[in-house]
Amino acid sequence: MRGDFNMTVSAQYAPVSDFHNRWLRRILAIFAAAVLCGCSAMKTGYQQGDRLAYWWIDHYVDVSDAQEPPTRDAIARFFAWHRQSQLPEISTLLTQAREQVRQPVSPSAIAQFQESSQRLARQSFNQAMPDVADLLLTLTPAQIDRIEKKFDESNTKYRKKYLSGSAADRESARFDKVMDYAKLVYGGFSNEQEKAIHAAMGPLMQGAQARYAERLRRQEDWLALARQVQQTRPPKAQVIELLRRYADHWQHPPGETRAASHDANNQAGVALATTIANLTTPKQKAHAAERFQKWIDDTHSLMHERQGQTAQAANQ
Incomplete structure (x- = not known):
């Protein structure tokens, strides 16, 4: 997972983390993205x-x-x-977060939420692999070229926002993103709190180039996988194994340099999330607990919708 704070917050506060390959990423991220857009959007988004x-x-x-x-x-x-397999676990994870957020937060608690969300995300990816393999086996060279073009367009926007301009500009862009997530959970922050958060961002900013390099490497690996499948048309079981290996490398990048960078980014994100959580006032903690409860309520509502649809189908 990326060590960026927003990914750590996703791991702590959203049902699934940012572990997704670029091909199926949005399918697995729909629920998390909906949560991060706000309570009313979560249910509709899902x-x-x-x-x-x-x-x-x-x-x-x-x-x-x-x-x-x-x-x-x-x-x-x-x-x-x-809906059937993961929403109940997501509800449990959100309930744990609701209780934790009222108390002083330790790095180990945030890391535990991160691990739980990553576990759910990997289960989701494993579930989707056979269908992803089927689609990969039908891709044309032109479609793979289109994926590469879309990656390039996305990377251009990323560089412009987070890697261009002065050091102050880059830090300001990252700070704004950090605060968007923090305010979603805790509400508003005082000027003094924001200054303290800004001062704690050093390790996160130091990893900016390494995060971008890892982003490019994952995209290159995905394109290589897609082209290998398109050119050789291997059996479906072999494609699934390639996908499994890709996911393993996403979670645990190979090589000492990549692994060390991955761990450093994670640690920076966990440390910053811990700092933010422990800067909050009782009022902000209560706001966060209320936010989690609304997400829990929406999760339960979605589970009941599934049960109602199943019962209706059985009676038809």
Whole structure:
């Protein structure tokens, strides 16, 4: 996982973390992104997750007429599985966060939430691998070239926002993103609190170039995997094994340099999240607990929707 603070916050405060490959990333991120947009958006975002996921895949691939039905079916299967298998665990994780947020927060507590969310995300990816393999086996060279083009466009925006301009400009852009997540959970912050958070961002900023280099490496690995499958058309079981290896490297980058950078970024994110949590007042902690409770309520509502739909289908 990226060590950036926003990813650590996602791990602590959202049901699933940022562990997703670039191909299926949006499918697995729908729920987390909806949470991070606000309480009212979470339920609506999840309910529309299949449409949003298809839109994202089509944006990157330009899905053909022949690919569209199996792609939509695969997304529907994923969300049906996720509702049944992961929403209960997400509810438990959010409940734990609601209780923890009222107390002083330790780095180990944040790391535990991160590990739990990463575990859920890896389970999601494993569940989706057979369908991702099927889609990979149908990609054309033009579609893979389109993915590469979209990566390049995204990287240009990333560099412009986080790696260009003066050191002060880069730090300001990252600080704004950090505070967006912090305010979502805790509400407003005083000037003194914001100054303390800004002062604690040093280790996070030091890892900026390494995070970008890892981003590029993961994209290159994904494109290489897609082109290997397109050119050799291996058996589906072999494609699934390639996907599993890709996911392993995402979670645990190979090589001492990449692994050390990965660990340093994670530690920087955990340290900053701990600092922010322990700067908050009782009023801010109460705001966070209320926010979590609303997310828990929405999660329960989504689970009940599934149960109601299942019962209705059985009676038809």
